[in-house]
Amino acid sequence: MRLSVVAERMRAQQPLVFCLTNVVVSNFTANVLLAAGAAPAMTNLPGEAREFAKVASAVLVNLGTPTTEQMHAMEQAVVGANEANTPWILDPVAVGALGERTDFARSLLPARPTLIRGNASEILALAGFESAGRGVDSTDSVTAAMHAGTDLARRYGSVVAISGPADAIIDADRTTLVHTDGLALTKVTGGGCALGAFTAAMVAAGDEVFEAAVSAHAWYGLAAERAWSRSRGPGSFAVNFLDELGEVTPSDIDSVRHEKH
Amino acid sequence: MRLSVVAERMRAQQPLVFCLTNVVVSNFTANVLLAAGAAPAMTNLPGEAREFAKVASAVLVNLGTPTTEQMHAMEQAVVGANEANTPWILDPVAVGALGERTDFARSLLPARPTLIRGNASEILALAGFESAGRGVDSTDSVTAAMHAGTDLARRYGSVVAISGPADAIIDADRTTLVHTDGLALTKVTGGGCALGAFTAAMVAAGDEVFEAAVSAHAWYGLAAERAWSRSRGPGSFAVNFLDELGEVTPSDIDSVRHEKH
Amino acid sequence: MRLSVVAERMRAQQPLVFCLTNVVVSNFTANVLLAAGAAPAMTNLPGEAREFAKVASAVLVNLGTPTTEQMHAMEQAVVGANEANTPWILDPVAVGALGERTDFARSLLPARPTLIRGNASEILALAGFESAGRGVDSTDSVTAAMHAGTDLARRYGSVVAISGPADAIIDADRTTLVHTDGLALTKVTGGGCALGAFTAAMVAAGDEVFEAAVSAHAWYGLAAERAWSRSRGPGSFAVNFLDELGEVTPSDIDSVRHEKH
Numbered sequence: 001m002r003l004s005v006v007a008e009r010m011r012a013q014q015p016l017v018f019c020l021t022n023v024v025v026s027n028f029t030a031n032v033l034l035a036a037g038a039a040p041a042m043t044n045l046p047g048e049a050r051e052f053a054k055v056a057s058a059v060l061v062n063l064g065t066p067t068t069e070q071m072h073a074m075e076q077a078v079v080g081a082n083e084a085n086t087p088w089i090l091d092p093v094a095v096g097a098l099g100e101r102t103d104f105a106r107s108l109l110p111a112r113p114t115l116i117r118g119n120a121s122e123i124l125a126l127a128g129f130e131s132a133g134r135g136v137d138s139t140d141s142v143t144a145a146m147h148a149g150t151d152l153a154r155r156y157g158s159v160v161a162i163s164g165p166a167d168a169i170i171d172a173d174r175t176t177l178v179h180t181d182g183l184a185l186t187k188v189t190g191g192g193c194a195l196g197a198f199t200a201a202m203v204a205a206g207d208e209v210f211e212a213a214v215s216a217h218a219w220y221g222l223a224a225e226r227a228w229s230r231s232r233g234p235g236s237f238a239v240n241f242l243d244e245l246g247e248v249t250p251s252d253i254d255s256v257r258h259e260k261h
Numbered sequence: 262m263r264l265s266v267v268a269e270r271m272r273a274q275q276p277l278v279f280c281l282t283n284v285v286v287s288n289f290t291a292n293v294l295l296a297a298g299a300a301p302a303m304t305n306l307p308g309e310a311r312e313f314a315k316v317a318s319a320v321l322v323n324l325g326t327p328t329t330e331q332m333h334a335m336e337q338a339v340v341g342a343n344e345a346n347t348p349w350i351l352d353p354v355a356v357g358a359l360g361e362r363t364d365f366a367r368s369l370l371p372a373r374p375t376l377i378r379g380n381a382s383e384i385l386a387l388a389g390f391e392s393a394g395r396g397v398d399s400t401d402s403v404t405a406a407m408h409a410g411t412d413l414a415r416r417y418g419s420v421v422a423i424s425g426p427a428d429a430i431i432d433a434d435r436t437t438l439v440h441t442d443g444l445a446l447t448k449v450t451g452g453g454c455a456l457g458a459f460t461a462a463m464v465a466a467g468d469e470v471f472e473a474a475v476s477a478h479a480w481y482g483l484a485a486e487r488a489w490s491r492s493r494g495p496g497s498f499a500v501n502f503l504d505e506l507g508e509v510t511p512s513d514i515d516s517v518r519h520e521k522h
Numbered sequence: 523m524r525l526s527v528v529a530e531r532m533r534a535q536q537p538l539v540f541c542l543t544n545v546v547v548s549n550f551t552a553n554v555l556l557a558a559g560a561a562p563a564m565t566n567l568p569g570e571a572r573e574f575a576k577v578a579s580a581v582l583v584n585l586g587t588p589t590t591e592q593m594h595a596m597e598q599a600v601v602g603a604n605e606a607n608t609p610w611i612l613d614p615v616a617v618g619a620l621g622e623r624t625d626f627a628r629s630l631l632p633a634r635p636t637l638i639r640g641n642a643s644e645i646l647a648l649a650g651f652e653s654a655g656r657g658v659d660s661t662d663s664v665t666a667a668m669h670a671g672t673d674l675a676r677r678y679g680s681v682v683a684i685s686g687p688a689d690a691i692i693d694a695d696r697t698t699l700v701h702t703d704g705l706a707l708t709k710v711t712g713g714g715c716a717l718g719a720f721t722a723a724m725v726a727a728g729d730e731v732f733e734a735a736v737s738a739h740a741w742y743g744l745a746a747e748r749a750w751s752r753s754r755g756p757g758s759f760a761v762n763f764l765d766e767l768g769e770v771t772p773s774d775i776d777s778v779r780h781e782k783h
Contacts, residue, residue: 023548027451041355065564099569100567188553236765241496243496291546306590308621503755
């Protein structure tokens with residue numbers, strides 16, 4: 001199937017993505033969703049999260065800066081998402097590097113996230129393998145983390161997306177590598193976190209989670225590649241990236257190199 | 262009176278706006294206030310909110326991402342504002358779409374907000390009418406919400422501002438429509454939330470709440486219109502909008518079309 | 523010693539700065555660190571803060587928008603920092619203007635912050651002198667606050683940095699003034715708060731706290747000066763500033779005028 005099919009559907013449907021995310025990237029995340037044609041919405045109240053997860057098109061659970069109250073809201077959101085068959089995405093930020101969120105992230109896995117997105121160190125740590133993450137930075141390679149991705153996919157029925165120089169999209173029996181030069185996304189904060197929200201919007205619009213994830217990573221990485229080519233530095237990159245997200249065409253997305261691993 | 266009178270006063274007085282607002286837009290809100298010539302300040306501690314509301318020039322209560330602690334701080338801020346006759350603005354974000362904040366917003370109404378700013382769906386829901394909001398997006402028209410605005414104005418003595426293609430400023434016995442092409446403000450997150458803070462600064466500087474609100478919406482919408490005409494997309498729009506806010510002149514503001522409804 | 527020595531070391535070491543900071547500036551702060559070549563990481567969980575302060579290169583405690591839970595995390599982070607000899611920076615935002623954070627900031631002083639960064643009003647208030655701060659704005663001059671800086675330096679063994687038209691770096695028996703035209707940093711929110719995080723990264727890379735602070739203020743102020751000269755207003759300034767931070771060269775930094783007071 002053409003990668004652009006999901007992208008066109010997403011732009012037509014404008015899915016509402018309920019983001020339980022971190023305070024550092026919440027603004028950038030909302031603007032990424034809007035720039036791509038989706039709609040962001042956020043609440044961190046346990047009393048609102050369950051009901052809202054039932055009406056939202058998708059739910060993002062990002063562990064960047066959890067609070068005790070937000071973690072309760074995340075648990076409620078996951079319950080509501082599963083009650084209504086709303087797809088939900090887990091982004092295990094800094095799992096492995098920090099203890100409390102590592103335990104919390106693992107406690108959410110039995111609820112079977114539709115998709116898990118992280119860097120190599122986070123995916124290794126979430127699966128219980130040795131990792132060498134430092135804060136939010138990955139110090140492991142995508143290739144080294146693929147077996148951990150496959151393991152999570154088989155145990156929890158999730159699609160796993162590992163971000164890196166090439167992004168790996170993994171399910172129980174396939175791995176596809178998406179090749180873009182999205183390196184600039186590491187020069188600003190939230191490049192990966194907003195990708196989790198954007199992927200949630202694409203999963204909401206797609207028939208098939210794996211394809212939606214491949215398409216999301218192609219679109220997102222291509223927009224970053226183009227934005228960086230027009231930027232003086234990270235400040236102008238963040239601005240140009242939001243502009244490019246809306247300018248990428250279906251045929252641009254179809255042109256992105258991706259291959260079975 | 263010329264619309265620009267309040268704008269000139271606001272730039273001269275640099276009112277200090279105490280914002281209890283949501284984490285998604287707090288940075289953009291502070292930068293909007295600074296760009297326009299006002300001063301932002303934020304705290305969400307119940308133990309600080311009451312005292313600070315007494316010394317601030319105006320208080321903004323925005324319900325975008327409330328926490329239990331922030332809601333207590335909001336209650337304290339409203340008490341302090343009323344004790345010191347500090348104007349306070351209520352922005353009922355996503356009221357109607359989410360239950361807990363809807364009850365909370367209504368619980369604040371007896372404290373008689375100086376001004377209430379929201380989109381059509383939020384104003385309808387706050388007043389207890391049928392609405393069809395989806396998260397933060399309005400799916401009702403400004404015209405359809407005017408009776409709800411008048412109803413709130415009469416019950417609580419508030420000026421009500423409804424944001425839309427044309428903005429409606431409403432009190433117990435008047436409605437003025439402000440015509441600008443501010444559509445681009447829906448392409449970035451916080452366009453409406455920051456307008457609530459900006460309006461608070463204008464209300465602090467004006468003799469008369471209704472006039473200050475009309476002037477605020479004219480200035481803000483005009484800056485958005487001009488910024489969009491120079492932008493490639495939402496990323497550059499957000500940057501240009503902050504630049505334009507400081508460049509709009511008194512005569513520009515006076516040129517904005519506004520009419521009694 | 524050349525000012526640029528610490529800058530080159532910081533770019534080579536990419537120190538990980540654990541920021542406990544406010545919600546308004548967290549995104550800008552993280553992007554400033556990345557643009558300069560450091561790495562940001564944030565958590566506000568008490569259960570994570572102590573362990574993380576031990577592995578981080580430096581810790582920033584910024585009191586802009588504290589919550590009850592974040593204040594507990596800050597206390598834990600300070601304990602962990604001192605256990606591991608991790609340098610920690612205190613930014614007493616709005617101390618003097620708001621009561622609860624003033625008491626909290628003073629309660630942290632016996633833990634002997636490596637460096638304290640604030641504006642003149644905040645430094646005066648923290649030291650217990652008369653000040654006239656209004657929210658986050660200083661209404662006192664840097665010169666008028668130097669004795670308070672010296673007093674804090676002698677009592678707690680801290681280096682004190684006072685931001686203003688010229689920045690003063692103070693320890694028990696020296697004061698150096700760093701001269702740049704960084705006024706534009708007051709036109710966007712977070713200019714001072716992000717300087718605290720940036721100074722933390724430089725202190726982590728330097729042999730000597732005082733020198734690192736002088737170098738940090740020279741680099742940061744110069745980047746602001748250059749960014750402003752290319753900007754239409756505060757929106758474009760914030761973007762250009764992030765770009766300039768990465769473009770400033772060692773010889774540029776060495777050219778900044780600084781003098782013993």
